[in-house]
Amino acid sequence: MNAAKAHADKTNLGFVTLVSIVAAVGGLLFGYDTSVISGAIGFMQNLFHLDNFMKGWAVSCLTVGAVIGAAFAGTLSDRYGRKKMLISAGVLFSIGSVGSALSGTISTFVWVRIVGGIGIGISSTLVPLYIAEIAPAAHRGRLVSLNQLAVVIGISAIYFVNRAVAGAGGQTWDINTGWRWMFGLGIVPGVIFILLLLNVPESPRWLVKQGKNERALNVLERINGSTQAKAELKEIHESIENESVSIATLFRQGLRIALIVGVVLGILQQVTGINAIMYYAPSIFQQTGAGTDAQLTETIIVGVVNLVFTIISLWLIDRLGRKLILLIGTAVMTVSLLIVGYEFYSGHTSSSLILVFILVFVAAFAISMGPVVWLIMSEIFPTRIRGRATAIASVALWAADYLVSQLFPMLLAGIGPAHTFWAFGAMSIIAFVFSLFVVPETKGRSLEEIERGWGGKPGGKPGLK
Template identity: 60%
Template sequence: MKFVTLVSMIAALGGLLFGFDTAVVSGAIGFMQDRFELNEVQVGWAVSSLIIGCIFGAGFSGVLSDRFGRKKVLIAAAILFIIGSLGSAIPDTFTGYIIARIIGGIGIGITSTLCPLYNAEIAPAKYRGRLVALNQFATVTGIFLVYFINSGIAGWGDDAWDIASAWRWMFGIGVLPGVLFFILLFFVPESPRWLIKQGRSLDALNILLRIHGEEAAKQEVLDIKQSFAQENGSMKQLFSPGLRIALIVGVVLAVLQQVTGINAVMYYAPEIFKTMGAGTNSSLVQTILIGFVNFAFTIVAIWLIDKVGRKALLLIGSSLMTICLAVIGIAFQTGHTTGPLVLVFLLIYVASFAISLGPVVWVIMSEIFPNRIRGKATAIASMALWLADYIVSQSFPPMLASAGPAITFWLFGVMSLITFVFTWRVVPETKGKSLEEIESLWSAK
């Protein structure tokens, strides 16, 4: 467990980049809006341009990782992230910023898909949930850290300095975790399942011996080989009876994770608090509180996911999210937003997401598809997730301005209710099953 945990932690650093790059814009966007004189649509584009890159990165990650291996493609993703962070910090034009964010987004799309997939392929079944969820823990750690970083940088100078330079430092400091991830990736092994797919069973066995011990490692090699023998590697296989349900579960859960509104809250938290009457400093402090709750309850999820199970956490979280979003909408509708009510229910909403859709969706996406086409299938689900994220982040500012916060949060609440019903009726429990056992589960349907 020491070996596999260390390897999983290094791979999960991709989640740290994911969290950092998606949340850093929350502190920078207000200053950028003044610097480049952005309208509401441009504000949405400044946030969601990263996600365009993520869609492409996720879409190509499966094909590339199936051909070149998980490790090499993750190294390339780290390089793209570093280029994107530097490029976002130095432009004098809004267009230059957008190009850099898209480049960085390609790297994030790759890591968001392959890091949990890699951890799922290397982890023992008994601990796979928590080891894959390490990626989400790293993501929320990145979000939490960046809120502190943004708040600290914003305090370095006056308002004029913030508009001219603060946002540049916020983006540029992302180079540091990018370089760390790049270096550490050279110390992790390749995925044993990918190695077996390439006919390198002995190399895979040497890795599995360090994870399972001799007898279990040899049995796992045989199980993996047998699963490959039963697959043809064609994408048509995903649309066959049984596996079609796996594709529906992966894609629908990926979309629901985003359309329930979490990234609208994360990206625009300071601006949401400003609509409630908070000043710039106060809104950044409240945003840090959201980051802390997200961080703390993700730790709870890691502790629970292999004990309680994936499905139970999804049901608990989505039901609480539905209630919280309904109350927040009522508060905005009735004008009761100046007290602690909205903040309290926003925190409960974030906590509910952190124990459920946040980590669990990535775990399920990484474990429900067959070995031979796992990379491509996970890429499809991940691409759907990022496409939904783009739609939400691009539409949130104009929706907030036109429909108002009450309607906006109620719409997110309806999506949370749909998540509860879909999970209850369609999503199976995968706790404690090996990847090959999960594959057999779909084949039996």
């Protein structure tokens, strides 16, 4: 029996869950800001006379900021702490929301969206990392996945917000004013996030790295009780003492597999097409002949399915394990994308099967690639370099997101929806194969156990059966 299970009766699950929920509000900002553009871009296209390239740039510029934010999040959080950088992310997000709403030109809009994107890149990297560093091993999967649930709640909420705002006035009002409200309302969750973070503790593992052992012990005692806290503090010390701080650590035998897993999973999460659907859902449903109201309604259905199945994933992730969920999810995603592509290829654009299998794809992603990728990225790297290593994987993820969101309108216009969805299906096949042969199982292991598992073993898989 491992230590986490032996002391499960001493775990203050209420406290650690509350702290995790507060941190996960950063995920809500992530979901809100990445998806608000789906309801606004059509009106902005009319106002600013955007061609397909500029439409893609207006959507994808946020991810440029996210790449920048993710690139610096690790180093800055290793220096200044996870908590301070999460507060900074909330400030940047709020600036981006208000600035987007007030933009008079597309150039101004792009610049302020990049600023907001920097905040999103920081929060998307650090929220799962922070939760992983405070969560007991037995509950880490579902607690880290609260971040993905918050992302999906943000996505779902903005679909309803977009629908309500668009219905508040006529077409002219929507083009000139309505889309501004869609962005500006983001200030509400931004300020809430900042205020809530003022009352959460710093990561105990970061505190140990800074030599603040007493504060770290206090946090660990609130989570696991005195006896387990002392044992965990000792384990963290041993992990840090035995680990060099150089980024080159990630390229040594064993740990380079961890780096490959984090980076490749991050890329595959995006190139399977989820954010093409989330960002451009109304445009996709327009291809099926749906009117404006129907497009927004079907987009809301996508958001609801995403939310429901993300909740289901919280129940499954610590029961079935990360690897099995990835395999099941990517298999279903592949089949769904191939069928959607076939329906478009056959000219059955009004077929209800397109909506049905887009929903099946979203459900499969919500259970698997959505929460599990962020979870694994937060688990597999050594404590002393976790911030920077997670940042590298996050940069790869956001760079892939940028390419998909920038190219998707041009792909739809160029090669058509059938071949576009088939391309996403091919990426899902690769995700299945990679999960089968490379991704390790981390269920039930402490972060220090996972770290020890990489070192010195050929292939570096931590106890993979």
